[in-house]
Amino acid sequence: MSFGYLLVVSEHESVDYLKLAYGLSLSIKNTQREGYDKVALVIDNKEKLLGLTSSWVFDHVIEWNQETFWDGRSWMDQLTPFDNTVCLDVDMLFTEDYSHWAEYFIENSELYIANKTYTYRGEVITGDYYRRTFTKNNLPNLYSLYTFFKKDSKLAEEFFELGRQIIKNPIEFSNLFLSEHKPKVVGTDEAFALAAKLLDITDVIAYPLEFPRIVHMKPMVQNWPWPADTWSDHVGFYLNRYGKLKIGNYQQNGIVHYVEKNKIDDEMINILEEIAWKK
Amino acid sequence: MTTGILVYAHNSRSLDYALMSLIAAGLAKKNLNVPVSLVTDPSTVEWMRESNILEKATSVFENLIIVERPITDNQRKLCDGKNESMVPFVNSNRASAYDLTPYNRTLLIDSDYFIFSNRLSEYWNIDDDVLIGQSINDIYSGDRLGYNDRYISEVGINLYWATTVMFSKTPRAKTFFDTVNFVKENYKHYADIFRFDNRQYRNDIAFSVAKHILDGFINLDSGRLPPVLTTLDKDILASVEDNKLTFLISTPLGEKYIPASITDTDIHIMNKQSIIRHGSQLLEMI
Numbered sequence: 001m002s003f004g005y006l007l008v009v010s011e012h013e014s015v016d017y018l019k020l021a022y023g024l025s026l027s028i029k030n031t032q033r034e035g036y037d038k039v040a041l042v043i044d045n046k047e048k049l050l051g052l053t054s055s056w057v058f059d060h061v062i063e064w065n066q067e068t069f070w071d072g073r074s075w076m077d078q079l080t081p082f083d084n085t086v087c088l089d090v091d092m093l094f095t096e097d098y099s100h101w102a103e104y105f106i107e108n109s110e111l112y113i114a115n116k117t118y119t120y121r122g123e124v125i126t127g128d129y130y131r132r133t134f135t136k137n138n139l140p141n142l143y144s145l146y147t148f149f150k151k152d153s154k155l156a157e158e159f160f161e162l163g164r165q166i167i168k169n170p171i172e173f174s175n176l177f178l179s180e181h182k183p184k185v186v187g188t189d190e191a192f193a194l195a196a197k198l199l200d201i202t203d204v205i206a207y208p209l210e211f212p213r214i215v216h217m218k219p220m221v222q223n224w225p226w227p228a229d230t231w232s233d234h235v236g237f238y239l240n241r242y243g244k245l246k247i248g249n250y251q252q253n254g255i256v257h258y259v260e261k262n263k264i265d266d267e268m269i270n271i272l273e274e275i276a277w278k279k
Numbered sequence: 280m281t282t283g284i285l286v287y288a289h290n291s292r293s294l295d296y297a298l299m300s301l302i303a304a305g306l307a308k309k310n311l312n313v314p315v316s317l318v319t320d321p322s323t324v325e326w327m328r329e330s331n332i333l334e335k336a337t338s339v340f341e342n343l344i345i346v347e348r349p350i351t352d353n354q355r356k357l358c359d360g361k362n363e364s365m366v367p368f369v370n371s372n373r374a375s376a377y378d379l380t381p382y383n384r385t386l387l388i389d390s391d392y393f394i395f396s397n398r399l400s401e402y403w404n405i406d407d408d409v410l411i412g413q414s415i416n417d418i419y420s421g422d423r424l425g426y427n428d429r430y431i432s433e434v435g436i437n438l439y440w441a442t443t444v445m446f447s448k449t450p451r452a453k454t455f456f457d458t459v460n461f462v463k464e465n466y467k468h469y470a471d472i473f474r475f476d477n478r479q480y481r482n483d484i485a486f487s488v489a490k491h492i493l494d495g496f497i498n499l500d501s502g503r504l505p506p507v508l509t510t511l512d513k514d515i516l517a518s519v520e521d522n523k524l525t526f527l528i529s530t531p532l533g534e535k536y537i538p539a540s541i542t543d544t545d546i547h548i549m550n551k552q553s554i555i556r557h558g559s560q561l562l563e564m565i
Contacts, residue, residue: 121436121437121498122497122498222434224433224434225426225433226433234433234434235434246496248434248435249435249436249472249473249474249491249496250436250496250497250498251495251496251497253497
């Protein structure tokens with residue numbers, strides 16, 4: 001039974017998503033136990049990998065260009081080469097070994113989606129500034145940025161199929177089921193949450209756990225006393241040469257969803273590469 | 280293992296810390312059933328003599344530990360109900376508690392923290408070298424607390440309340456107090472790193488920074504004493520009868536007062552003048 005992480009990227013006019021996926025993949029290689037450190041990359045053009053120093057961090061590269069980046073993730077169940085997969089957003093970094101989370105999900109779940117995130121100070125995020133669609137329409141608070149599934153699961157198959165239908169028909173589903181607060185874009189989070197609600201499987205795929213522990217750096221939910229456009233205006237982001245990450249005065253030990261895409265610059269990549277090379 | 284309580288008292292021209300510490304010590308000794316020692320200075324002892332409480336003090340305190348009065352330019356606004364004044368705070372030597380305490384396990388309390396229950400007794404044998412009050416609970420509601428009552432700054436770490444600190448004589452606790460002292464001596468530097476306001480030294484901040492550093496720059500669930508139930512300085516201690524303290528609690532905008540009473544509950548009374556006004560009744564309770 002194979003296990004691995006699936007990352008989906010495609011061309012974007014202003015963000016180099018491959019670079020973010022590269023940083024994430026390096027951090028996975030640097031922190032995860034052998035057997036739990038495999039990464040598959042789905043990319044619209046394999047040629048782009050030629051620009052990377054260590055493209056070996058991607059154990060599988062799948063060229064696929066049928067959908068754009070956002071819609072592409074909803075095909076995760078059909079794209080993965082693994083029996084057990086965690087599909088991740090690429091603007092994240094692993095800071096510690098989470099192999100035991102994967103072991104738990106392989107043993108106990110067919111499908112599990114993160115349903116709780118934390119501030120950089122370790123507080124559970126309760127603010128709904130970015131999630132009015134969820135609270136107004138009584139959707140489960142799902143975060144597709146960490147989605148575990150088994151390839152042979154009927155439950156997962158049904159769920160992802162409905163998720164794709166929602167993403168393909170956003171106006172119809174919004175009018176019918178999200179009328180209390182329609183999102184500007186029906187993204188993967190909204191589609192997955194609505195699919196879980198319609199299939200009535202929230203208790204099965206998003207029951208309370210202390211993990212995955214994901215630090216979500218959207219600025220308006222950091223429990224600050226004032227509004228903020230960008231979190232990096234207020235707290236520093238410090239990756240040391242051992243790959244330990246501090247945000248502000250807090251050591252990070254969860255998966256950090258840093259949101260601001262420019263955080264992974266060449267200096268960060270160099271640090272992560274050096275650790276990977278020495279491992 | 281010896282257990283006991285440690286209180287600090289350095290009188291100022293505005294506030295009779297000697298009297299407050301005597302009340303706090305007497306109540307703590309009575310309700311926790313352990314001895315109490317006082318860290319003080321010669322002028323405060325002299326004031327005890329002048330104000331005729333020295334005899335009482337020598338019966339309540341197991342030890343009077345005389346130290347040099349700390350030099351301070353710490354001035355803080357303190358309310359007595361609706362009246363405000365600037366008063367000096369002479370409390371910057373709290374980090375010396377580790378060296379000065381005569382006990383193996385010590386509960387360090389502020390002199391305006393009055394113990395009416397045995398709740399803190401549960402912590403004598405907890406396997407933590409240092410424990411600190413994890414937060415304050417306002418007697419009225421959380422609405423009156425500001426952001427800086429919960430965090431040391433807007434983006435900074437949790438604020439712990441050194442109103443109650445329990446510690447053992449262990450190398451780890453020594454490291455903790457050494458770190459508090461180091462933060463105190465390099466306060467501006469740590470203010471830059473931890474983004475807090477450094478204009479006035481505050482024990483709570485130095486203790487919080489030390490805990491955060493020694494906890495590995497994360498929030499740990501361990502090393503915490505219960506939240507400190509608190510009346511603010513704009514509240515007024517109105518009466519002390521039998522075992523009951525009654526306060527007039529200022530509503531959030533300060534437009535009116537509502538009464539609230541407590542019995543058998545530990546309480547941090549920030550309005551120090553109103554403690555002193557009821558000093559004789561409070562002394563009768565010890």
